[in-house]
Amino acid sequence: MDFVGKRGWFFLTSLLVIFPGIVFLIIAPGLKPGIDFTGGSAVTLAFQDEVTQGPLRDELAELGYADATVQQLEENTYFIRTKELSDDAKATLTSGLETALSPSGSDELSFYLVSPVVASETVVNAFYAVLAAAVGIFFYVWWAFRNVPSPFRYGLAAIAALIHDAVIVIGIFAILGVVADIEVGTMFLIAILTVIGYSVNDTIVVFDRIRENVLTYPNRELAEVVNLSISETIGRSLNTSLTLLFTLMAMILFGGQTIREFLLVLLVGVIAGTYSSIGLASQLLVTWEYGDLRRILRRGKSATATA
Amino acid sequence: MRRYGRTVAIVVALVTLAGVALGFPTINIGNFERGGDDTPLGLSLGLDLQGGSHLVYEADLRDPATDEPLEVTEDQMESLKRTIERRVNSSGLGEPIIQLLDSDRLLIQLPGVTDPERAKSLIGETALLEFKHRQLAVPNDLEEITQDDILSVTADFLTDPDASSTPTATSTATSTTTPAIADDPDPVVLKVEFSEDGAIEFRMVLDRLMDSFLTATAQSQSGHIPPVPSFLDVTMEGTEQLRFNATALPIGTSTTYAIGFPVDSESGEPPTLDEAKRQVGEDAKIFFTEIQSYVDEDIGLTGEKLTRAFPSQHGGSGAPIVNIEFDDEGTRIFGRLTQDIVLKQETTGQSDQIAIFLDDVELISPVVQTPITAGTAIIQGRDFTLERVRDIALLLESGRLPIPITLIQERDVDAILGEDSLRKSVVAGAVGLGLVLLFMTAYYRLPGLLASIALMMYAAIVLAIFKILPVTLTLSGVAAAILSIGMAVDANILIFERMKDELRAGRTLLSAINIGFDRAWPAIRDGNVSTLITCGILFWFSDQLGATIVQGFAATLAIGVVVSMFSAITISRTLLRFVSSTRLTRKLNWWTPSGKSGLPQQATTGAQRS
Numbered sequence: 001m002d003f004v005g006k007r008g009w010f011f012l013t014s015l016l017v018i019f020p021g022i023v024f025l026i027i028a029p030g031l032k033p034g035i036d037f038t039g040g041s042a043v044t045l046a047f048q049d050e051v052t053q054g055p056l057r058d059e060l061a062e063l064g065y066a067d068a069t070v071q072q073l074e075e076n077t078y079f080i081r082t083k084e085l086s087d088d089a090k091a092t093l094t095s096g097l098e099t100a101l102s103p104s105g106s107d108e109l110s111f112y113l114v115s116p117v118v119a120s121e122t123v124v125n126a127f128y129a130v131l132a133a134a135v136g137i138f139f140y141v142w143w144a145f146r147n148v149p150s151p152f153r154y155g156l157a158a159i160a161a162l163i164h165d166a167v168i169v170i171g172i173f174a175i176l177g178v179v180a181d182i183e184v185g186t187m188f189l190i191a192i193l194t195v196i197g198y199s200v201n202d203t204i205v206v207f208d209r210i211r212e213n214v215l216t217y218p219n220r221e222l223a224e225v226v227n228l229s230i231s232e233t234i235g236r237s238l239n240t241s242l243t244l245l246f247t248l249m250a251m252i253l254f255g256g257q258t259i260r261e262f263l264l265v266l267l268v269g270v271i272a273g274t275y276s277s278i279g280l281a282s283q284l285l286v287t288w289e290y291g292d293l294r295r296i297l298r299r300g301k302s303a304t305a306t307a
Numbered sequence: 308m309r310r311y312g313r314t315v316a317i318v319v320a321l322v323t324l325a326g327v328a329l330g331f332p333t334i335n336i337g338n339f340e341r342g343g344d345d346t347p348l349g350l351s352l353g354l355d356l357q358g359g360s361h362l363v364y365e366a367d368l369r370d371p372a373t374d375e376p377l378e379v380t381e382d383q384m385e386s387l388k389r390t391i392e393r394r395v396n397s398s399g400l401g402e403p404i405i406q407l408l409d410s411d412r413l414l415i416q417l418p419g420v421t422d423p424e425r426a427k428s429l430i431g432e433t434a435l436l437e438f439k440h441r442q443l444a445v446p447n448d449l450e451e452i453t454q455d456d457i458l459s460v461t462a463d464f465l466t467d468p469d470a471s472s473t474p475t476a477t478s479t480a481t482s483t484t485t486p487a488i489a490d491d492p493d494p495v496v497l498k499v500e501f502s503e504d505g506a507i508e509f510r511m512v513l514d515r516l517m518d519s520f521l522t523a524t525a526q527s528q529s530g531h532i533p534p535v536p537s538f539l540d541v542t543m544e545g546t547e548q549l550r551f552n553a554t555a556l557p558i559g560t561s562t563t564y565a566i567g568f569p570v571d572s573e574s575g576e577p578p579t580l581d582e583a584k585r586q587v588g589e590d591a592k593i594f595f596t597e598i599q600s601y602v603d604e605d606i607g608l609t610g611e612k613l614t615r616a617f618p619s620q621h622g623g624s625g626a627p628i629v630n631i632e633f634d635d636e637g638t639r640i641f642g643r644l645t646q647d648i649v650l651k652q653e654t655t656g657q658s659d660q661i662a663i664f665l666d667d668v669e670l671i672s673p674v675v676q677t678p679i680t681a682g683t684a685i686i687q688g689r690d691f692t693l694e695r696v697r698d699i700a701l702l703l704e705s706g707r708l709p710i711p712i713t714l715i716q717e718r719d720v721d722a723i724l725g726e727d728s729l730r731k732s733v734v735a736g737a738v739g740l741g742l743v744l745l746f747m748t749a750y751y752r753l754p755g756l757l758a759s760i761a762l763m764m765y766a767a768i769v770l771a772i773f774k775i776l777p778v779t780l781t782l783s784g785v786a787a788a789i790l791s792i793g794m795a796v797d798a799n800i801l802i803f804e805r806m807k808d809e810l811r812a813g814r815t816l817l818s819a820i821n822i823g824f825d826r827a828w829p830a831i832r833d834g835n836v837s838t839l840i841t842c843g844i845l846f847w848f849s850d851q852l853g854a855t856i857v858q859g860f861a862a863t864l865a866i867g868v869v870v871s872m873f874s875a876i877t878i879s880r881t882l883l884r885f886v887s888s889t890r891l892t893r894k895l896n897w898w899t900p901s902g903k904s905g906l907p908q909q910a911t912t913g914a915q916r917s
Contacts, residue, residue: 057728125857126854140840194789201835204830232808239750240800243746244796256725
């Protein structure tokens with residue numbers, strides 16, 4: 001299969017996936033911060049009737065508080081944290097829960113405004129930490145590929161794939177924030193870190209084969225070598241990502257709802273990570289080698305000139 | 308087989324150890340205690356997975372003078388929150404949830420419920436650390452006793468009427484100028500008759516002197532060197548003016564007190580009655596001043612201004628010392644305090660101290676040798692041992708809460724992610740993982756089965772390490788574990804793909820195994836090393852920037868990756884080699900993916916069945 005020849009299509013696909021996400025990130029409110037970052041209200045409710053966690057969570061989601069965290073303090077007494085509630089909203093919430101779960105009523109033991117669990121600086125700090133890690137990865141890859149021509153290109157391409165994957169996931173969640181009211185919390189942050197870890201590992205596996213083949217066939221064209229390497233590793237790439245996707249799908253479909261958002265990030269991230277190793281990182285090496293960018297720019301110019 | 312004997316032994320030993328560590332919910336070997344009965348495999352789990360203690364504290368800021376409750380500011384609550392966060396995070400109790408509730412309460416949720424007492428002492432709910440200026444021998448003019456309160460001053464023998472109190476009870480004199488009343492069966496004394504109010508006030512003064520004396524005695528018996536106790540300074544203006552230190556005791560009616568008469572400054576003898584009467588005269592006035600042993604002056608230096616306290620040993624002498632460091636404001640106050648003390652010492656010869664209190668209990672009261680304006684100081688003590696300096700440093704640290712708080716609610720809470728929901732996820736995850744193992748076995752046949760076994764061993768070792776260290780597992784830890792399992796699966800798949808290529812190229816099984824490993828190794832190494840670098844940088848950065856969730860993720864992932872590398876190199880390889888030394892090698896089609904067995908192909912065409 002000719003992977004390298006279709007690199008234009010790969011880049012276009014990436015752009016098409018990334019673009020709407022970026023638009024939503026910039027134009028719309030961006031990612032919707034969850035209660036971990038914004039704080040909100042905490043209410044302790046003691047139900048008269050027997051109420052268990054599962055139905056309580058479901059009912060909260062039904063009432064529009066899918067992001068609420070529920071913790072049992074005592075039998076039938078729950079500490080519920082959710083977005084900030086006005087007195088009216090709280091009354092509606094309480095009566096909604098009573099109607100559905102505890103017809104005999106409930107007692108409100110406490111009602112507080114709560115501060116964020118995680119300061120929003122944490123996200124910014126995590127971002128800096130990831131940037132620093134990316135720089136570290138760049139230097140390591142550069143060093144690890146020191147025997148092939150232009151090793152720093154491998155480092156930069158690996159970082160490009162990493163950023164690509166992170167942006168895709170963040171963009172998709174920006175869209176979901178608007179469309180499906182999905183908010184991001186600390187779980188999202190951790191999931192992004194996981195995706196980044198996967199992305200780098202996957203890219204390096206493909207690069208490793210390119211490194212080996214470049215050294216084995218020093219006289220072949222880079223495009224040919226990259227294509228060969230992708231063909232050789234695609235079996236492994238698909239097997240690895242499919243096994244992960246199976247596990248993630250199983251957990252999303254049959255697991256509890258509280259970590260569904262987290263798993264969803266991983267799912268998108270694994271697909272993006274596998275795709276970017278083949279469709280972006282490897283293709284970037286070829287593009288760089290043949291100066292595609294310059295060629296496209298030149299063609300674009302002459303096209304506008306003739307038009 | 309013989310060649311791999313040692314590796315086999317190591318792998319078997321490790322896996323057995325891991326199995327044992329996980330098999331017993333609790334491990335107790337001497338002081339080494341791990342695990343608990345209430346979690347799966349005795350792993351310690353975070354708030355999101357298991358729940359823990361739910362503590363609500365209320366700020367308890369009071370006016371020191373009136374004891375009226377005061378409003379706390381947002382800044383104070385924020386700094387309280389940060390202090391507790393720092394303290395809990397550095398304790399290894401696992402990631403807490405700390406939130407402000409309304410404007411004056413703090414919710415602290417701590418993972419696990421094994422030791423709520425430790426958690427509470429760590430939060431140091433009531434510990435209020437204060438540094439005070441201890442001024443020695445401070446005169447108090449006793450303005451509450453006016454001249455109107457003193458009805459008469461006369462000189463007389465002590466036992467004139469019926470002296471009910473026994474002099475020995477109160478006369479263990481501390482001042483050298485005080486005559487020893489007890490030595491003389493009937494000494495000459497000054498009898499001072501007070502008004503009712505005056506007598507009450509004077510009685511209170513005497514009680515204070517007594518307390519101070521008893522405290523000093525107790526302290527000197529316990530080996531400390533106490534400041535000089537409080538004493539009474541008396542000035543009598545009669546026909547002569549006398550100024551002396553004295554003890555006093557009530558005689559007869561409760562309004563009359565006997566005060567020891569001073570010795571003659573020339574002869575050193577107590578005066579005779581006539582001489583004393585001459586000195587007092589007809590209309591003597593008497594003034595009392597209480598010389599307080601010490602007064603602790605509040606200088607506004609509290610624990611929140613202390614940034615650090617830690618034990619170490621003196622660079623020169625090796626003596627155990629406590630190091631303390633203040634923030635900017637603390638540095639300023641501490642600098643001024645030490646300057647004042649040293650200046651006072653130079654001008655009056657009196658060495659004031661710095662008294663350090665934890666919850667109004669005196670911790671230590673060091674003297675000051677030089678002015679300290681740099682904000683860092685060391686505390687030395689003759690009786691300091693390594694243990695004592697550690698305790699002092701710990702107590703100083705624990706007292707750094709910016710405002711006092713009281714516990715108003717204490718409960719157990721369950722997992723944030725919900726037990727029922729988590730149980731479902733664990734089952735689903737296990738099924739998913741089972742499917743992965745089945746897939747590997749079906750696709751890669753025997754090597755796939757061996758890799759599945761290796762993966763289970765891998766999981767056991769990682770979990771055992773989490774338990775033994777211990778690592779408090781949160782969702783971020785699980786995410787890291789999943790990623791590292793993914794990388795372990797990937798490493799195995801890489802190896803098999805290479806092995807398959809080599810088999811197809813017509814190599815023998817053993818050489819295919821060896822070459823497969825060698826070929827796959829650079830990819831496994833670079834992938835894992837770059838992940839380890841990522842972990843290192845994330846850990847270090849988030850430590851600097853205070854992003855604890857990121858830190859937990861990085862630490863867990865690093866452990867997982869190291870074990871994953873070990874599992875790929877050692878366990879999978881050992882298993883493969885072990886099996887390849889058995890008769891199973893004859894079934895070559897057990898070793899290659901289905902449908903393509905034994906068909907030698909050119910590896911470079913990359914014909915894949917995917």
